[in-house]
Amino acid sequence: xxxxxxxxxxTEEAVKDFLKTLLEKEKVCGVFTLKKITSKAVAYxxxxxxxxxxxxxxxxxxxxxxxxxxxxRFSLKGSSKKPVIxxxxxxxxxxxxxxxxxxxxxxxxLFIMSxxxxxxxxxxxxxxxxxxxxxxxxxxTVKKGMVNKDVRPTCxxxxxxxxxxxxxxxxxxxxxxxxxxxxxxxxSKKGELLFEDNKNKFIEKDLDTKKLDTIRxxxxxxxxxxxxxxxxxxTNIDGLIxxxxxCLSCHGCSKVCPICYCKLCEFESADAEYGPSQYDSELKxxxxxxxPPGTIYFxxxxxxxxxxxxxxxxxxxxxxxxxxxxxxxxxxxxxSVQQMFDYVPGKDYDEPIPLVTFENEEFSEIEE
Amino acid sequence: MNPLKATGVPAKSxxxxxxxxxxxxxxxxxxxxxVIVPMKTPAQDSYSYVLVKEKSLLKExxxxxxxxxxxxxxxxxxxxxxxxxxPMKIAAVMRPCEIRAAIEIAKLGQIDLENIFLISMDxxxxxxxxxxxxxxxxxxxLFEEAIQKNDxxxxxxxxxxxxxxxxxxxxxxxxxxxxxxxxxxxxxNTSKGExxxxxxxxTLNESIESWQKKVTAISADKKKxxxxxxxxxxxxxxxxxxxxxxxxxxxxxxxxxxxxxxxICRLCYFDSxxxxxxxxxxxxxxxxxxxxxxxxDTTLFQMGRMMHMSISCVSCGACEDACxxxxxxxxIFSMIADETQSVFDYVSGRSIDEPIPLVAYEKEELSSVEDAHD
Amino acid sequence: MNMKKNEEFMPxxxxxxxxxxxxxxxxxxxxxxxxxxxxxLPVRVMCSSRVDPLFVLNAYLGGAxxxxxxxxxxxxxHYQEGNYFTRRRFxxxxxIVEGAGLESDRLRLSWVSASxxxxxxxxxxxxxxxxxxxxxxSAKYKIFI
Numbered sequence: 001x002x003x004x005x006x007x008x009x010x011t012e013e014a015v016k017d018f019l020k021t022l023l024e025k026e027k028v029c030g031v032f033t034l035k036k037i038t039s040k041a042v043a044y045x046x047x048x049x050x051x052x053x054x055x056x057x058x059x060x061x062x063x064x065x066x067x068x069x070x071x072x073r074f075s076l077k078g079s080s081k082k083p084v085i086x087x088x089x090x091x092x093x094x095x096x097x098x099x100x101x102x103x104x105x106x107x108x109x110l111f112i113m114s115x116x117x118x119x120x121x122x123x124x125x126x127x128x129x130x131x132x133x134x135x136x137x138x139x140x141t142v143k144k145g146m147v148n149k150d151v152r153p154t155c156x157x158x159x160x161x162x163x164x165x166x167x168x169x170x171x172x173x174x175x176x177x178x179x180x181x182x183x184x185x186x187x188s189k190k191g192e193l194l195f196e197d198n199k200n201k202f203i204e205k206d207l208d209t210k211k212l213d214t215i216r217x218x219x220x221x222x223x224x225x226x227x228x229x230x231x232x233x234x235t236n237i238d239g240l241i242x243x244x245x246x247c248l249s250c251h252g253c254s255k256v257c258p259i260c261y262c263k264l265c266e267f268e269s270a271d272a273e274y275g276p277s278q279y280d281s282e283l284k285x286x287x288x289x290x291x292p293p294g295t296i297y298f299x300x301x302x303x304x305x306x307x308x309x310x311x312x313x314x315x316x317x318x319x320x321x322x323x324x325x326x327x328x329x330x331x332x333x334x335x336s337v338q339q340m341f342d343y344v345p346g347k348d349y350d351e352p353i354p355l356v357t358f359e360n361e362e363f364s365e366i367e368e
Numbered sequence: 369m370n371p372l373k374a375t376g377v378p379a380k381s382x383x384x385x386x387x388x389x390x391x392x393x394x395x396x397x398x399x400x401x402x403v404i405v406p407m408k409t410p411a412q413d414s415y416s417y418v419l420v421k422e423k424s425l426l427k428e429x430x431x432x433x434x435x436x437x438x439x440x441x442x443x444x445x446x447x448x449x450x451x452x453x454x455p456m457k458i459a460a461v462m463r464p465c466e467i468r469a470a471i472e473i474a475k476l477g478q479i480d481l482e483n484i485f486l487i488s489m490d491x492x493x494x495x496x497x498x499x500x501x502x503x504x505x506x507x508x509x510l511f512e513e514a515i516q517k518n519d520x521x522x523x524x525x526x527x528x529x530x531x532x533x534x535x536x537x538x539x540x541x542x543x544x545x546x547x548x549x550x551x552x553x554x555x556x557n558t559s560k561g562e563x564x565x566x567x568x569x570x571t572l573n574e575s576i577e578s579w580q581k582k583v584t585a586i587s588a589d590k591k592k593x594x595x596x597x598x599x600x601x602x603x604x605x606x607x608x609x610x611x612x613x614x615x616x617x618x619x620x621x622x623x624x625x626x627x628x629x630x631x632i633c634r635l636c637y638f639d640s641x642x643x644x645x646x647x648x649x650x651x652x653x654x655x656x657x658x659x660x661x662x663x664x665d666t667t668l669f670q671m672g673r674m675m676h677m678s679i680s681c682v683s684c685g686a687c688e689d690a691c692x693x694x695x696x697x698x699x700i701f702s703m704i705a706d707e708t709q710s711v712f713d714y715v716s717g718r719s720i721d722e723p724i725p726l727v728a729y730e731k732e733e734l735s736s737v738e739d740a741h742d
Numbered sequence: 743m744n745m746k747k748n749e750e751f752m753p754x755x756x757x758x759x760x761x762x763x764x765x766x767x768x769x770x771x772x773x774x775x776x777x778x779x780x781x782x783l784p785v786r787v788m789c790s791s792r793v794d795p796l797f798v799l800n801a802y803l804g805g806a807x808x809x810x811x812x813x814x815x816x817x818x819x820h821y822q823e824g825n826y827f828t829r830r831r832f833x834x835x836x837x838i839v840e841g842a843g844l845e846s847d848r849l850r851l852s853w854v855s856a857s858x859x860x861x862x863x864x865x866x867x868x869x870x871x872x873x874x875x876x877x878x879x880s881a882k883y884k885i886f887i
Contacts, residue, residue: 029651029655030651030654032662035659035661037616037661038613038616038617040617041616041617043616043661043662044661044662045659045660045661045662046650046651046654046659046660046661046662047654047658047659048651048654048655048658048659049655049658049659051658052658052659064617064619065619065620065663070662070663073644073663074647074650074662075647076644077644077645077646077647078646078647079647080647080648080651081648082651084647084651123619123692123693124694126617126693127617127693127694128694233843234841234842234843235843236843236844237843237844237880237881237884237887238410239843240842240843240844241410241411241884241886241887242409242410242411243411245409245410245411245412245413245414245416245886246409246411246413246414246438246501248416248438248439248627248690249439250623250626250627250690251626252621252622252623252626252690252692255621255622255623255626256619256621263635263639263640263641264634264635266796268634269634270451270634273447273450273451274447274448274451275451275452276451276452276453276454276455277455279419279448279454280454280455280456283402283419283420283421284421285805285882285883286882286883286884286885287420287421287422287425287883287885288407288418288419288420288421288422288425288426288885289418289419289420289885289887290416290417290418290419290885290886290887291404291417291418291419291444291447291448292439292443292444292447293447295886295887296803296887297796297799297800297803297887300799300803300838300839300842301795301796301799303838303842304795304796304799304834304835304838307834307837307838308834318692319619319621319623319692320692321497321498321623321627321689321690321691321692322414322438322497322501323501332841333837333838333841333842336837336840336841337834337837337838337841340833340834340837341830354830355827355830355831355834356827358823358826358827358829358830359826360816360817360826361816362829362830363829363830363833366829366832366833366836366851367829367851367852367853368850368851368852368865368868368869407885409886410886416886418885418886420885425885
């Protein structure tokens with residue numbers, strides 16, 4: 001049973017009030033959350049003045065950038081002197097944890113508020129204004145805990161919608177009275193520091209695991225469907241080449257990926273460029289070679305680098321200028337790699353990334 | 369400056385076939401060892417540049433003038449020579465803006481032009497990638513029709529106002545507009561190009577007058593459209609408020625920068641440590657305004673990139689196609705590029721011998737930007 | 743693409759062999775005159791954990807019919823722990839190649855010690871016949887790769 005604070009206000013209003021109070025009482029010096037910046041656009045914003053939280057939209061179903069990447073940038077050179085609270089989605093939080101394991105950020109002086117997540121729209125809906133139009137139906141499906149067909153495919157098939165390491169977890173997914181009530185679960189000891197003034201108002205309650213399990217089953221079914229579609233295409237090298245035919249090696253997928261943090265990517269270094277003798281031998285071998293070379297090498301190579309930590313947020317899909325379903329491909333392959341090590345990326349700060357550790361006896365079946 | 373010389377070739381069944389036949393002949397006679405030319409990909413939903421040596425491949429699958437420009441051709445050429453001059457003679461067939469970009473980045477040490485032959489053609493424009501992807505087959509058809517009808521309304525916005533669609537900067541150029549019926553021109557612009565034609569047995573005695581007249585008329589017409597379009601765009605994006613709003617949806621994915629042929633830096637300033645600040649730095653900036661978009665400096669990135677590359681911008685439009693948030697970057701950057709380049713009477717990629725204005729100077733010039741003092 | 747019909751397919755297998763164990767083992771197979779097919783192209787590395795999965799991918803996509811990574815037996819690594827990491831990386835790589843629809847059977851991990859000349863020849867022979875069954879790696883001829 002976790003301690004909860006329950007308010008008879010819409011969840012969004014209660015969250016905004018809570019964040020404002022934290023700033024006013026100087027419990028935090030900054031709030032990191034989504035804010036409406038134009039009639040169509042939302043963006044993550046660092047807020048220091050409580051009045052600026054009036055047009056905050058902490059639960060808005062858009063992820064213009066993976067917030068885990070932003071939190072990493074924020075704390076890359078060390079934490080802030082005074083605490084900050086960030087409202088982020090579960091996969092963004094997991095991305096941040098994976099980055100922390102890679103020494104790309106710090107959780108010190110950072111409080112995390114997250115929630116059981118119904119998914120986000122593709123960023124194209126922000127551009128064409130349909131995000132606003134779809135909001136109503138989105139919240140209806142979230143309340144009922146149904147799979148929403150307007151969100152990213154990775155969201156429709158996401159089974160990790162409960163945050164693991166948040167200090168405060170909001171009940172959102174499957175909460176039918178989200179417009180009238182807000183329940184904040186205090187899911188860490190650190191989180192209690194923010195509620196010192198309401199200690200006597202705690203109510204013991206757990207998340208409705210039965211309901212969330214049902215939702216997870218639906219998401220799993222959706223996942224199997226989407227995986228099946230991919231399986232049909234990824235049958236041999238021709239299938240692989242076809243699915244990445246349009247790829248222009250712009251590396252956008254890599255740049256928005258929370259796990260890809262390398263200042264100079266291997267696939268942009270001189271290493272990955274062909275010299276004259278290599279072009280010569282490739283031409284002799286193949287008769288012709290797509291240029292710039294290394295399309296499939298980049299995709300499989302990036303998989304070998306990040307599949308162990310892919311949180312399947314889907315940012316790569318949205319940024320791809322030629323609509324390749326990168327996110328589902330990386331999700332599928334990422335999951336198969338992670339399952340081999342019983343690893344859920346971002347679940348536990350103390351769990352090392354499987355590739356930097358080992359057991360003396362394991363995987364005997366792959367040695368021949 | 370070499371005088372333009374030309375030979376006439378039968379127009380056959382369109383510009384693609386004509387160019388392929390020419391390339392085939394050149395490869396046969398070992399004037400070129402290999403060719404960089406667009407080809408349709410296995411999925412049939414896109415085109416990409418292929419460095420091809422195998423003659424049958426070139427003949428069957430080469431499409432010199434595809435409906436889309438997935439990758440800016442200059443980038444394809446640069447990937448071949450950046451680590452050293454190729455040991456073979458390669459002809460690169462691309463649109464005029466791609467040729468100009470190649471020449472521009474050759475000045476930046478990105479391409480060794482020695483064994484490269486640059487071949488362009490009169491350009492009808494190119495379709496926006498996202499439109500093409502909605503229905504590739506249909507758009508291939510629409511592209512063909514647009515060429516027949518001289519209609520550029522389906523092309524990239526920057527193509528619709530491009531006054532350099534027949535500008536010759538490379539070694540050879542295929543002239544298709546305003547030519548004698550049933551004939552295309554192969555025009556040589558450099559002695560390198562001239563030698564190729566001579567080696568292939570062409571006599572360079574064809575007049576380019578009617579072609580020149582037509583392209584000048586087209587360019588003049590486009591210049592008018594360009595002026596008008598730029599004036600409209602300027603009022604839309606001018607001033608801090610409009611500028612910030614135009615880029616409000618920018619997510620700093622930097623796609624525009626990476627597909628840009630003249631953005632060549634391996635580690636861009638805007639990805640470097642210089643733009644990575646401490647948490648307290650960010651917080652104090654946020655405090656001074658009450659709230660601050662995170663990550664900040666979107667406008668700085670856009671303006672900064674403009675400052676870095678507008679002197680070399682060839683207005684190809686690759687950036688706009690790659691923008692994940694459909695911001696009209698190409699139109700904006702192209703408009704500013706016109707202005708910055710005109711300060712120096714410069715046209716990006718016009719000639720390999722013309723240094724980029726920011727690495728050259730006159731002892732007396734641009735007095736209008738200085739403070740007057742005596 | 744261009745295969746003479748009466749020529750039997752001799753695979754090209756790139757083998758990454760660690761200096762202290764498997765390379766020495768391969769050497770021993772040679773000095774002991776143990777016969778095995780001429781399909782192996784050895785690349786000596788100091789430790790099997792030097793093998794970046796990208797090397798294997800590059801070889802595969804470049805058209806190698808097979809890629810072998812061989813190292814010391816777990817527990818016997820000259821650098822104590824290297825081969826434990828090799829094992830994990832290889833397991834991951836196989837999954838990725840499989841998931842992408844490619845032939846993960848073309849990739850093989852073996853432990854061969856310096857005294858196991860016979861084993862090395864065995865591995866080479868086994869792997870070669872397996873690759874012969876799979877046929878030539880068509881990645882060799884792909885243009886849009």
